[in-house]
Amino acid sequence: MKAFELVEPATIDDAIALLDAGDPGVRAVAGGSALVPMMKARLFQPTRLVSLRRIGGALRGIHAGDGGLRIGALATLTELEHSTRVRDAAPVMSRALRTLSNVRIRNVATLGGHLAHGDPHMDLPPILLTLGARVRVAGRGGERWIDINDLFLGYYQTAVAAGELITEVHVSAQPHDARTWYEKFTALSADDWPTVGAAVWYRTAGDRIGEARVAVSAATERPVRIAAAEQILTGAAPSAETFGAAADAAAAAVDPLADIRGSAAYKREMVRVHVRRALEKAR
Amino acid sequence: MTHQRTLSFTLNGRPVTATARTHETILEVLQRDFGLFGARESCGQGLCGCCTLLVNGTAVSGCLYLAAFADGAELVTVEGLARGGTQHPIQCAFVEKSGFQCGFCTPGMILMTKELLGRHPRPTDEQIRHYLSGNLCRCATYPDIIESVRRAAELV
Numbered sequence: 242m243k244a245f246e247l248v249e250p251a252t253i254d255d256a257i258a259l260l261d262a263g264d265p266g267v268r269a270v271a272g273g274s275a276l277v278p279m280m281k282a283r284l285f286q287p288t289r290l291v292s293l294r295r296i297g298g299a300l301r302g303i304h305a306g307d308g309g310l311r312i313g314a315l316a317t318l319t320e321l322e323h324s325t326r327v328r329d330a331a332p333v334m335s336r337a338l339r340t341l342s343n344v345r346i347r348n349v350a351t352l353g354g355h356l357a358h359g360d361p362h363m364d365l366p367p368i369l370l371t372l373g374a375r376v377r378v379a380g381r382g383g384e385r386w387i388d389i390n391d392l393f394l395g396y397y398q399t400a401v402a403a404g405e406l407i408t409e410v411h412v413s414a415q416p417h418d419a420r421t422w423y424e425k426f427t428a429l430s431a432d433d434w435p436t437v438g439a440a441v442w443y444r445t446a447g448d449r450i451g452e453a454r455v456a457v458s459a460a461t462e463r464p465v466r467i468a469a470a471e472q473i474l475t476g477a478a479p480s481a482e483t484f485g486a487a488a489d490a491a492a493a494a495v496d497p498l499a500d501i502r503g504s505a506a507y508k509r510e511m512v513r514v515h516v517r518r519a520l521e522k523a524r
Numbered sequence: 525m526t527h528q529r530t531l532s533f534t535l536n537g538r539p540v541t542a543t544a545r546t547h548e549t550i551l552e553v554l555q556r557d558f559g560l561f562g563a564r565e566s567c568g569q570g571l572c573g574c575c576t577l578l579v580n581g582t583a584v585s586g587c588l589y590l591a592a593f594a595d596g597a598e599l600v601t602v603e604g605l606a607r608g609g610t611q612h613p614i615q616c617a618f619v620e621k622s623g624f625q626c627g628f629c630t631p632g633m634i635l636m637t638k639e640l641l642g643r644h645p646r647p648t649d650e651q652i653r654h655y656l657s658g659n660l661c662r663c664a665t666y667p668d669i670i671e672s673v674r675r676a677a678e679l680v
Contacts, residue, residue: 242547246526247592270590277588278569280547290546294593319582343658344639346570348582349589432571432657 242280246289253299253379253408259291261381261404269293269406271315272349274342275358293353293406300353300408305330309414314353314407322347331372331412333421333440337364340425343432353407359397359463362434366393366464368423370456371442373413380405393463396498418444424519426511428502435459436502439491439515441523443474450474455487455516460497460508467491470516481521488517531595535560536604544591551575551586553594554601562602562631566660573659576632577601583639602631605638613679614638623672625663632659637673641680647673 250256260267266288270276279285293300293315300315305326321327322338341347341364355363356376374389378401387400394400401407421442428436438458444451453474458464469490477483497508532541542557554560563586566574570585577586578600605612614637624630640647640655652673661669
């Protein structure tokens with residue numbers, strides 16, 4: 242790694258002032274588990290890192306209420322994994338966290354960093370796309386909320402602007418009859434980054450699916466909702482035929498990236514398989 | 525000077541200071557300034573677990589942990605587990621069950637076992653595999669490692 246300036250502000254305001262420098266080499270850092278590997282590979286060479294570790298309570302904590310979960314941006318993935326509030330409100334998140342990287346990384350990685358990194362291989366973004374969530378962002382001009390559907394703009398690109406900081410994540414309250422699942426497919430070793438992530442969410446009204454959400458990640462340049470699959474599911478019976486048709490629609494809709502985890506054609510087929518499996522397993 | 529830091533932290537129970545540049549990892553400081561090589565860099569990406577150390581009681585990958593973040597923290601490496609010439613019960617269990625071959629990954633395995641037993645004092649095999657899934661043994665002594673962890677749970 243190359244030398245850089247490291248600053249450790251004690252307040253959010255001071256952090257924003259230090260981040261807002263008009264320099265793409267200035268970034269916030271929490272646990273560093275995503276940034277440091279990029280720095281070691283010289284994919285990112287910061288001029289200044291703004292460490293958030295001395296900022297206290299405002300960025301921490303996991304709270305549950307009528308409106309859903311409020312999670313501080315500095316909550317670690319381990320805290321989320323073991324949180325009974327998360328398990329009660331969104332068991333699909335707790336399950337996914339168990340195979341998200343490893344214990345040591347989860348001990349330092351934070352939810353804010355997980356989202357701000359914009360890496361399409363992350364496990365929680367597709368899940369949050371189906372659960373419904375919004376991200377609170379602070380900047381010099383004040384605060385704003387970004388709907389999770391508007392957060393991921395491209396490969397490692399998010400709607401969080403230079404000089405802005407994710408401070409909190411709200412996960413929507415879930416109706417008691419919502420069925421969810423996240424299917425993670427790793428084509429190389431079991432603990433590799435996913436080749437495909439498929440998250441699904443649906444509710445039934447009588448013997449039909451009333452509302453459905455489907456999201457795909459990892460195979461694509463960013464985590465995406467699949468409207469064509471959701472349309473097929475909505476109003477249909479939750480049958481093998483319906484799930485197969487929705488999976489076909491997802492496979493047709495995605496634009497997979499070829500890499501060491503598979504060709505674009507292979508990943509398209511894996512999207513088909515794993516969207517179907519996620520729908521079959523949703524509970 | 526913002527590119528260099530004087531760090532104060534507790535290392536294996538002893539208060540210490542060190543000077544580190546901002547782009548150095550804690551692993552580099554432990555090796556260079558303190559001659560501690562139990563935590564060693566292998567994959568350099570947080571995947572293999574050879575660089576495991578405990579920071580404030582939780583396991584981290586030292587190869588990704590910026591040295592500056594150790595300021596004010598309590599660090600434990602495998603060298604800090606023995607007490608007065610007596611090995612830690614987890615170390616005894618690994619010796620008793622031969623949970624190693626070349627030994628390169630062993631410090632990481634032992635410290636992850638400490639992390640595991642802190643949360644699950646009587647771990648199931650599934651919990652053992654879950655906690656050690658991020659630690660690689662290229663000699664593939666995994667069955668003996670799992671046996672060692674089971675034994676460690678009895679001894680701790």
